Amino acid sequence: MSERVSVFRKEHFNAAHRLYNAAWDDAANEKVFGKCALPNYHGHNYEMEVKITGEPDKETGYVIDLKSLSELIRREVVEKFDHKNLNLDTKEFRELNPTAENIVIVIYKLLRPHIDNKFDLQVRLYETPRNFVEYPVS
């Protein structure tokens, strides 16, 4: 009998960004992105919830060791983005607009290669306590 369980690890990082489409002029950017397009950047406390789903291991009782998951998230995500300017300091968003939607997809792709294929991975990202996104869609 399958007894799949989801386990979650929360991590966070603080970063500056702006929303800007370089193919548009400033007026179009301001119209679409409003104050999020302001030239001197603004910032957020981003909170991540990383969800791993699978069957608990018979010997350990763990789906995955959450300490090792924490270390993986820190190494692959937090070290890249924490106290950085997403537009200027990260190669991931040099060409990609750092919306919450794009950031959550990037985080998923950074983590997925390091997590066994027998597990499902889902990432939720809070840009503010009131705005959050999730990928992939379940």
Add this chain to the structure above:
Amino acid sequence: MVYLTRVEHFNAAHKLYNPGWSKEKNDEVFGECANENWHGHNYDLFVTIKGEANGDTGFLFDVKKLSVIIKDHVLEKVDHKNLNLDVDFMKGKMCSSENLAVGIWDQLERHLPSHVQLHCVKLCETPRIYVEYFGKNGG
């Protein structure tokens, strides 16, 4: 005496960097907060006033008016801004939460009616870090 608190929030970029110091010394003191290209936060702002409730309204102060004062004199200046570059009342100051709370206090105090005293500006930089300022005479 009654205390009344209004909670607001804003998002901003900043860095901690003393231009009078070398880059090495800034890195040593402020660590990753000194990153030259900025980082940012979701700030939560708690503004507490104190006084006596009015006999006719039951209000210390119309909290909607307090919200408008905070929006006009603080949020308009800081929300989605770069605290080091864009904010007139932080010019020439270090953009720490401590200094920002004092700056916000000074913005608000002059716009409150005389029967309302500002009691505390509490500023949360992250869910785990906050400062409180109770004015020049302390709490």
